[in-house]
Amino acid sequence: MRRTLLFGLLAEPPPNVIADHDSPAPVYEQVHVPHAFGGTMSRASRPGHPGPTAVIVIAPDERTAEIVIEGRRQVVSGQAPKDTRRAALDVATGHAARIGGPVLIDARDANGYWRLVATPDGVVRAADPPPPGPAPNTTPPVPAKAGGGRKRVFVIVGAVVLALALIGGVGAVVLRFLPDSTTTASEAGEDEPTSDGPILDHPAPPGYATTVEITEELAPDTLxxxxxxxxxxxxxxxxxxxxxxxxxxxxEWSVNLPFEAAEVLGSPRFVEYDGAPHVAIETAGALWFWPATGGNAGNIELREAASAQYAGSGVLVRGDDSAYVPIDGELEEIDTPGGSGAMLAEDGRALAGVLRGPWHWVAPDEDPRKVEPEEPEGAGDLDSIMTFIRGYAIVLWEMEEGDDLLLAFHDNTDGSVLGTAEVDPDDLEDVRHRTGPLGSELAAYGPVLFEPGSGETTVLPGFEPEIAIGERIFGELDGTRVAVDASGETVEVPEDAETPRGLLGDRAVVVREDHLYAIPPE
Structure with missing residues (x-):
């Protein structure tokens, strides 16, 4: 499958699409086409190009770009110039894929115009020269800042394009619009941009900057x-x-939904299904799974009374008095030991627990495997099983001495003790059997903070955790939104800040007004 160099980056064709293997048509000179850049121009088509036209305007700082297609305006941004261009091209190629035909691209930055074509298979190439006709009144390229002394007009030579395509093994190369392919601003004696990128129009959560490194528009009312x-x-x-x-x-990939976005219940989730990572979406009538590596979706019908739960790495489906796990496109019923209930799913099996006593791992057509919780040091009798979350069983033990209780984090596969905290029973009164936020660096159950790496715990009475984000847990303390670290030190969350929904790399992902923003740590 051929990959195409877009603004200096290799872009894969969308899944299940055969890439065009024809060589790019030579483009012997840059063609300047007059249009009102900076406005809201959009043309349905051009002579020789029956498809719609996308107008791309790269901002002077090369951190944002405006795209207008068929009257619809969109703004994208990037941390670096190549990221901005890539994001702009993604919009054009996405539109081409949706309509099933090519999209002509009029692109402009501070140095000139480029005419490109985005095809439905994700390829972007230089546009064929237009049919002969009267020479248009060309709008000259916007010159660089004063002091450069000359305007740069770049020539795209077909032979060079073809040679680069053969050397690089790619389908098409468009010179100069690739940010690293010609003279940089600093080499031309121009001032480099001082901005680090677009800025949030609201406060950032504690520990993160307001600089936006990634942003995407969301379908209304989706997360x-x-x-x-x-x-x-x-x-x-x-x-x-x-x-x-x-x-x-x-x-990595983009596919059409087989249902309307308004039918989605909750947000898409990453789960294990049939031994591989998948993206799962629940609707009122079905569970849908897409391989995380790309590919066709599969679905499993859900009965009206069924509901999906995601406490484990897999999906547990409850219906009436039964529990099921999805396996190979079907819901397989779990036969839980007497008196126990299925709590979470993982690897095609379910964890079944009781209020007091051992728990069992149960898989279809297999005997249950019993797990006895290890007794922590200083503990007396087992008081109760509080809850199960991915990787953990949270168990409350009586103390050998005193009236306090011992909250223990156990490995839910073998029952071993991973960490303990002495707690006042009153501090757990409003927590009881809720699940808690779990991160790779920090987890919480009610007021108890737990570091998986060290096994250390901290108790912060009154804390109500919401989500674990890196080295902090966001939640409420005495009615105030706070972010808490492993030591229990709190930082108040600004009133108008959004609580992160997760980390993408080291960037916090926040959502505001149907847009997502990924912001870096301070």
């Missing part, structure tokens, strides 16, 4: 999903396409 390891983010765009980004913000 993105972020993988627990921070490697991927998935969201639904206004065109009702499901998109997966990697930790760098690059789009």
């Amino acid at each position: 993105p999903g972020v993988s627990g390891d921070g490697e991927n983010l998935v969201y639904i765009d206004p065109a009702e396409r499901l998109n997966l980004l990697n930790a760098d913000g690059s789009r």
